[in-house]
Amino acid sequence: MDSLNNYLMVSAVLFSLGLFGVITRRNGVAVLMSVELILNSANINFVAFARFGGMNITGHVYALFIIVLAAAEAAVALAIIINIFNNFNTINIDDVSELKQ
Amino acid sequence: MADLVFWIIVGITLGSAVMVVTSKNLLYSAYALLFSFLGVTGLYVFLWADFIAVVQVVVYVGGILILIIFGIMLTNKITSVNISHASVQKGGGIFVVLTFVGMLGYMIYKTPWSIVAATEPVETTAVIGRLLMIEYLLPFEVTSLLLLGALIGATTLSRKDS
Numbered sequence: 001m002d003s004l005n006n007y008l009m010v011s012a013v014l015f016s017l018g019l020f021g022v023i024t025r026r027n028g029v030a031v032l033m034s035v036e037l038i039l040n041s042a043n044i045n046f047v048a049f050a051r052f053g054g055m056n057i058t059g060h061v062y063a064l065f066i067i068v069l070a071a072a073e074a075a076v077a078l079a080i081i082i083n084i085f086n087n088f089n090t091i092n093i094d095d096v097s098e099l100k101q
Numbered sequence: 102m103a104d105l106v107f108w109i110i111v112g113i114t115l116g117s118a119v120m121v122v123t124s125k126n127l128l129y130s131a132y133a134l135l136f137s138f139l140g141v142t143g144l145y146v147f148l149w150a151d152f153i154a155v156v157q158v159v160v161y162v163g164g165i166l167i168l169i170i171f172g173i174m175l176t177n178k179i180t181s182v183n184i185s186h187a188s189v190q191k192g193g194g195i196f197v198v199l200t201f202v203g204m205l206g207y208m209i210y211k212t213p214w215s216i217v218a219a220t221e222p223v224e225t226t227a228v229i230g231r232l233l234m235i236e237y238l239l240p241f242e243v244t245s246l247l248l249l250g251a252l253i254g255a256t257t258l259s260r261k262d263s
Contacts, residue, residue: 027127061233
């Protein structure tokens with residue numbers, strides 16, 4: 001538990017799971033959830049290096065900025081997804097390849 | 102004891118993340134995401150980041166997850182109980198992910214990280230506040246502008262009549 005490698009490995013696996021979701025999921029909301037997993041893994045890395053790498057609290061500040069960006073991204077992405085649903089009546093992102101219907 | 106708790110938290114985080122990306126039901130994915138976020142919160146506590154842990158609970162669990170569940174509810178017909186969604190290209194995805202995690206793991210265990218012995222900080226919130234208001238004032242203000250833009254953009258995008 002007191003080893004940097006453990007945290008980096010957990011974060012790497014979490015990132016890979018998020019990547020898997022982005023690759024295999026075709027539902028817009030599910031892709032968004034996978035992106036949130038990826039952002040969380042980046043945050044674990046920042047905080048782990050703050051604890052072990054001598055970055056001290058600066059790493060926490062970066063993690064805070066990432067959380068804010070994730071919130072903004074989720075809000076805008078869901079607005080776009082709901083708009084797509086209203087226009088195309090589906091959120092399968094493979095079916096939405098045209099800018100207008 | 103602390104080791105056991107740590108590995109239980111890691112198990113909850115990664116197990117729920119697997120549920121998120123493989124579950125057939127979209128709502129189950131969303132609820133698994135809740136446990137994954139809570140597991141990451143536990144990791145932050147182990148890393149002495151108490152303020153980040155609280156922010157994680159408030160923003161991710163209280164905000165983003167509720168938004169996502171609203172998104173699911175608004176983009177599916179309420180009458181269809183089974184909100185299913187399939188996965189495609191599973192084989193290719195597993196291949197890419199295993200290669201990727203293998204490369205990352207090799208890199209992590211081969212790199213000689215410079216570990217600095219640190220003592221547990223007495224206060225993190227006050228230091229974060231001081232850093233945000235002095236050294237990182239410009240990024241802080243730019244972030245507030247970005248949040249304002251996202252707020253206006255999201256409301257404009259999701260209006261019925263444009």
